[in-house]
Amino acid sequence: MSFIIWTIQLILVPVLSPLVIGVIRKSKARFQNRRGASILQPYNDVWKLMHKDEIISADASWIFRYAPYIMFAVTLVVGASIPLVASFLKNEYTSDILAIVYMLAIGTFFLALAGIDTGSSFGGFGSSREMTISALAEGGFIFSLLTLALISGSTNLFSISAFIAAPNLLSALPIMLAFLGFFIVLLAETSRFPFDNPATHLELTMIHEAMILEYSGKRLALMEWASANKLLIFISLAINLFFPWGIAQNLSLGAVTFGIVVFAVKVSLFCLVIATIESTIAKLRFFRLPDLLIVSFILNVVAIGLII
Amino acid sequence: MLVLIASPTGFIELILFFAVGAIGALCLRKDDKLANVRSSFFAIVGSLWGTIFSVGALFALNTILFSIGTPVFPLLSVSIAIDKLSAFFILVISLVSLFCSIYGFGYVRHFYGKYSIGALGFFYNIFILGMLVVVSASNALFFLIAWESMSVASYFLVVYDRRDPNNISAGSLYLVMTYIGTACIVLAFLMLYKFTGSFDFTIIKTMMGTIPDWIKNVVFVLAVVGFGTKAGIIPFHGWLPSAHPAAPSHVSALMSGVMIKTGIYMMIRLFLDILSPIPEWWGLSLLIIGSISSLLGVLYALTEHDIKRLLAYHSIENIGIILLGLGAALTFTSLGIHSLALLGLVAALFHTLNHATFKSLLFLSSGSVINQMHTRNMEEYGGLIKYMPQTALFFLVGSMAISALPPFNGFFSEWLTFQTLFQGIASLDFYAKWIFVGAAAVLAFTGGLALACFVKVFSATFLARPRSSEVAHAKEAPFSMRFGMGALAVLSLLLGIYSGHISAVLGYVGRDVSIFHDVPALFLSSEAGRLVVGNFSSVSAPVLFALLLVVLVVTWGVVRFFVYKKQEIHTGITWDCGTDLTPRMEITATGFSRSIISIFKSVLKPSMQHAVEYHDAVSRYLPKTRTVTLGVRDMYRLYLYEPINGFVVRLSRYVKRLQNGIINAYMLYMFVVLLVVLFLAVR
Incomplete structure (x- = not known):
């Protein structure tokens, strides 16, 4: 039984993640008074790219060739280790907050190396910017999860989710502050506004796109898919750790079905929020970004100050 | 088996391996190849034995305690105590020096005919030997002897590549800072001696109750400065970034990997074991x-x-x-x-x-x-x-x-x-x-x-x-x-x-x-x-x-x-926007x-210097070359080391006036000193 659940956990994130991208793109198109492509378009994109030939730079090494697989595998493992629709699937092996943070860092590490590997100047500055942002986001990321861990007395993500699900007015304020901090980190780590523009190839502003500029075919498909996975992982963390109401607490058909429905609704709402932000605010100048990330960190420190 | 390995004999054998390696390398210094084989062989075998010995000592039932010889001096005894903590550090040292020695065997070949391999082998073995004794000595004076031989051997390894003047100055800085650290350590042990009457760690520990609190605090500060200098904590780290790179790479690996940890070992030993309660x-x-x-x-x-x-x-x-x-x-x-x-x-x-x-x-x-x-x-x-x-x-x-x-x-x-x-x-x-x-x-x-x-x-x-x-x-x-x-x-x-x-x-x-x-x-x-x-x-x-x-x-x-098994992968050039990509564009x-x-500019104080050279000095419209030098100001050198250095130099200048070369004046100094001593003695 547990093996089946693990397998479901493992494939749930990659199966749903292109849909998330589709929903965000669709809502952004509506904001721009366009009809936009179908929300299933990202699946078609992946399928199309998977069936194309590839060109790899002569300067690239095996780092460039294997980085997409490593990135994709890491997002799969992390996706399997976080609560998605049920908090009773607790595992004591990989669902630790620090394990999650540092496993995602493996992906960032190889992504940045792959960006430099082809010797293109775009890839180089993309990696430099990405590492700057992710280095500064790390404090906020760990501390926002730490706030929850201190409230719930465990660093296991499933325990946190189960604990926060029980309503408690006393810890509502620190949870909200930690959520604001986490939300800023979410935007930074998933290359969203105001940190990065996922829809641009303008050399002055791109970060994530600059690193994957030299990819094509299957490897590009994996890179795109992996970043979609990462987005869904962060959204799931946000909704299941900070607002876990409705998550399935036990293994009954009713609870699990309700959990799935609630999960779908909350993820869609979150996509709408992200789309709204991307449509209404402008991208910040690169050297303003540290201020935002420090704000995220300070919000979390205040949250910790409220609970300890 | 365990008893055989984890015994005083085992430790003496360990010491002997490195001692034989060191002396052998010195004896064979005429022949580079032989000296290298000799010193590497004994270093490798010694570290291998060290690994086995320390694992044995980790799982031995008792602490290995022994003294060598009868004490000639009343306060110095060559006493060794290897408890689990020491055994763990011996394990770390042996494990790292094992692989560094294997690496070093191939690495030092490029020094053949350039520098003396015998000397390198000698100091290398003495260095490892010193570290091993540092973590197992249980007498403060014996410990200091080992500490010094470790520091001096590592100094000679730092200045080994002596044709590079940077290495010489790095070595001098290292030596000076090490001695400042050692001075603090000596002072700490002397204060403990004053109140316990012993340099033996076990006796000091049992007498801990008799030491006043403020003495313990002073000992703590001195130990943090002394051992912290060796460990490289900021702001006593000045020597580390210049000395570690100067040494041959397998020695840098040992210095960075394990030597700085001896400072950590002594902090654990003193603060958690000897000086408690804290x-x-x-x-x-x-x-x-x-x-x-x-x-x-x-x-x-x-x-x-x-x-x-x-x-x-x-x-x-x-x-x-x-x-x-x-x-x-x-x-x-x-x-x-x-x-x-x-x-x-x-x-x-x-x-x-x-x-x-x-x-x-x-x-x-x-x-x-x-x-x-x-x-x-x-x-x-x-x-x-x-x-x-x-x-x-x-x-x-x-x-x-x-x-x-x-x-x-x-x-x-x-x-x-x-x-x-x-x-x-x-x-x-x-x-x-x-x-x-x-x-x-x-x-x-x-x-x-x-x-x-x-x-x-x-x-x-x-x-x-x-x-x-x-x-x-x-x-x-x-x-x-x-x-x-x-x-x-x-x-x-x-x-x-x-x-x-x-x-x-x-x-x-x-x-x-x-x-x-x-x-x-x-x-x-x-x-x-x-x-x-x-x-x-x-x-x-x-x-x-x-x-x-x-x-x-x-x-x-x-x-x-x-998925799409027939996929073809072509090799092309990186997208170059229509210009030829050169390494300068990376x-x-x-x-x-x-x-x-x-x-982080408030901490790092980055500096940038522009220099423009013009074709035409009068109109200055057409620049010939532009240079930008990026750098970071070294805050410690600027605000800590330089002022201290300046102070010492100024002080020395005053002291120099005493040393004026007139023999009559020197006689006067002696006379005054004699009077003062007599006065103090009689009183």
């Missing part, structure tokens, strides 16, 4: 020192483009992380929370072991790069992964381990350190709690910055296109060097995967320290390879590793063989970290 502020101040060292260490590392200096700054960072674990352990000890204190001690010990492996791995692999490139400047590397694929792989493993990426070992010791700090945040009183919050924040940022730094090092060295013509001549390192690096890389992975078991062993080591004798093993346990901290956290290294590996292989297999190590440096 006040709370000791632990808290170590936490603050550790936070400053780790954050500033990694920031300075980011500014470097000399590969070995960069690694040396990372040693400072990691010593800071070890001190976070140790400082937390001291704080918990002073508050009587012994189970958490043990957790902190285990975190510190585990990080000591891990840092020893991955830092020596990084130094060895950077050494083999420098050996081919003949420069330490990363800006002249690039694309080396194609010429030295195995070295690149080993360096990658080291980079991932030091950046705390699972499943390598660095992650698990940082995980334990984080857990210790989290426990402190959850359970301590107001002031201590906020210091713990600060320490955890520093650790989080340090992790992120270290990751950025190693992306920079690895990509500037091994990726993209070559940035100098030297790269094309680079060849893979010889077998013995690759073996040394490969073994350390495998060790990094294994220490990560078996982190659960290792921390259980370290818990056992920690419980041998007398104050932790009766701490139950429950709090930090490991079943099925899991690391468990109470009900709070758990992580399983084997599952993490297996899961990552299986998912990676399956993903690769499915995408490669089940990002450089300096450029890569410049944005982080600008963000």
